[in-house]
Amino acid sequence: MRADKLGTMSAELYFEDFAVGQIFAPEETYTLTVDAIKAFAAEWDPQPFHLDEAAAEESFFHGLAASGWQTACIAMRLRVRNLHVAGGMIGAGVDEIRWTQAVRPGDTLRISHEVLSVRRLASRPEYGVIKAETAVLNQHDEVVMRMKVNFLAPVRSSESAG
Amino acid sequence: MRADKLGTMSAELYFEDFAVGQIFAPEETYTLTVDAIKAFAAEWDPQPFHLDEAAAEESFFHGLAASGWQTACIAMRLRVRNLHVAGGMIGAGVDEIRWTQAVRPGDTLRISHEVLSVRRLASRPEYGVIKAETAVLNQHDEVVMRMKVNFLAPVRSSESAG
Numbered sequence: 001m002r003a004d005k006l007g008t009m010s011a012e013l014y015f016e017d018f019a020v021g022q023i024f025a026p027e028e029t030y031t032l033t034v035d036a037i038k039a040f041a042a043e044w045d046p047q048p049f050h051l052d053e054a055a056a057e058e059s060f061f062h063g064l065a066a067s068g069w070q071t072a073c074i075a076m077r078l079r080v081r082n083l084h085v086a087g088g089m090i091g092a093g094v095d096e097i098r099w100t101q102a103v104r105p106g107d108t109l110r111i112s113h114e115v116l117s118v119r120r121l122a123s124r125p126e127y128g129v130i131k132a133e134t135a136v137l138n139q140h141d142e143v144v145m146r147m148k149v150n151f152l153a154p155v156r157s158s159e160s161a162g
Numbered sequence: 163m164r165a166d167k168l169g170t171m172s173a174e175l176y177f178e179d180f181a182v183g184q185i186f187a188p189e190e191t192y193t194l195t196v197d198a199i200k201a202f203a204a205e206w207d208p209q210p211f212h213l214d215e216a217a218a219e220e221s222f223f224h225g226l227a228a229s230g231w232q233t234a235c236i237a238m239r240l241r242v243r244n245l246h247v248a249g250g251m252i253g254a255g256v257d258e259i260r261w262t263q264a265v266r267p268g269d270t271l272r273i274s275h276e277v278l279s280v281r282r283l284a285s286r287p288e289y290g291v292i293k294a295e296t297a298v299l300n301q302h303d304e305v306v307m308r309m310k311v312n313f314l315a316p317v318r319s320s321e322s323a324g
Contacts, residue, residue, distance in 0.1 A: 045242055067238075069231075073205075089209065093258070093260045094258065096258070099253055
């Protein structure tokens with residue numbers, strides 16, 4: 001499979017479909033409104049700089065900013081809706097998240113997702129683990145978050161699958 | 163400050179208040195309902211095993227399970243509502259997340275948060291970075307998620323603060 005093909009595949013993907021260096025860059029974007037930032041923060045990250053414009057002006061962020069966890073959730077949403085792993089995208093842990101720039105109301109985010117490594121699981125030979133780096137970019141092509149994620153993909157032709 | 167005091171403090175915390183080995187274990191819990199699991203998943207992790215009981219039975223999870231990102235958000239909610247860093251809890255990156263057990267409808271989650279290291283920031287001497295591990299536990303005292311997080315804390319008596 002050519003690297004540039006992964007982003008346009010709608011078929012279900014198996015372990016054998018992934019290879020190091022593939023880049024998956026779906027067209028779908030997510031635009032954050034003030035209301036969406038405040039609603040997320042009220043539930044999961046209730047801090048003044050995510051909830052109130054005036055308080056945010058006086059804060060570290062110098063203005064209303066989205067919770068970093070909302071950015072992480074947007075990355076998951078864009079992965080799941082556009083990269084169809086057979087049986088679902090099952091997380092096998094995150095190795096690193098770095099928030100590199102504040103996300104503001106009106107920002108339009110997209111992801112670029114690069115495969116870093118692929119390996120079969122000794123403990124569960126019917127699965128492999130894909131390690132990938134998701135970069136989340138805004139409308140100015142600035143990276144606002146990077147995360148290294150691991151997820152499972154089933155082996156298409158496993159002789160040991162039960 | 164004694165380690166067991168951190169969990170009961172309501173005052174705002176500064177860099178100097180943190181020390182390696184402190185454990186912060188607030189009493190607040192979060193109970194997941196079926197509706198809450200499905201609502202979160204519909205927005206951020208729309209996969210059958212988080213959205214539909216029948217499909218979930220046939221999946222890797224053998225029953226409806228919460229998105230791992232919802233568990234991460236619950237951890238943030240419980241940290242923010244119970245550990246009051248002066249100026250707010252500002253994330254400086256996550257080093258690792260591991261999901262160790264499925265979270266099911268009706269599970270009641272709590273956190274235990276241990277300080278792993280503290281260091282002043284050379285680049286911004288008015289801040290320090292606290293590295294801590296948050297364990298999320300269910301009502302059976304099983305760890306369902308572990309995450310190593312970094313957050314900023316302002317220095318109380320900084321001669322270089324502007």
